[in-house]
Amino acid sequence: MSAQPPPFAVRSKVWIEDADGNVVFGMGRYRMLATIRATGSLNATAKALKMSYRAVWMRIRMSEERLGKTLVETQGNGSRLTPFAERLMGQFDKLQTQVNHQSDDFFEALMCDSLTQG
Numbered sequence: 001m002s003a004q005p006p007p008f009a010v011r012s013k014v015w016i017e018d019a020d021g022n023v024v025f026g027m028g029r030y031r032m033l034a035t036i037r038a039t040g041s042l043n044a045t046a047k048a049l050k051m052s053y054r055a056v057w058m059r060i061r062m063s064e065e066r067l068g069k070t071l072v073e074t075q076g077n078g079s080r081l082t083p084f085a086e087r088l089m090g091q092f093d094k095l096q097t098q099v100n101h102q103s104d105d106f107f108e109a110l111m112c113d114s115l116t117q118g
Helices: 027-039 042-048 054-066 082-114
Strands: 015-017 025-027 073-077 077-081
Touching: 025 027, 025 054, 027 042, 027 054, 027 077, 042 077, 054 073, 077 082
Parallel strands: none
Antiparallel strands: 015 025, 073 077
16 A cells, blocks of 8 residues: 655745845746746737736846846847756755745754644
8 A cells, every 4th residue: 555645735936026125036936937948929928828928028127136137038039048047947956845845844854743733
């Protein structure tokens, strides 16, 4: 018989802010960039994420402004990610994975037993 998964799990949400508390990068921006990578289009990205074109464009532009680096470049009739955007996504992926693993470990050590014992 296989072990039962614990009845509770901890969840963490990670994002990066600038000194003024403005979002620079997080899962929302990550999803936008991943969809731009897949579709090659800001318009298709907006449709896929059920957002307006302007909302996608503004969020990307604000992140670019706060980072001081370009994330998306126009290419013919479409868009593509810059090498910086690709690196940022890879690094953010690693950060999110590490935070999730550490959160799981801390939760297991600090709270899991007290939540499951009567």
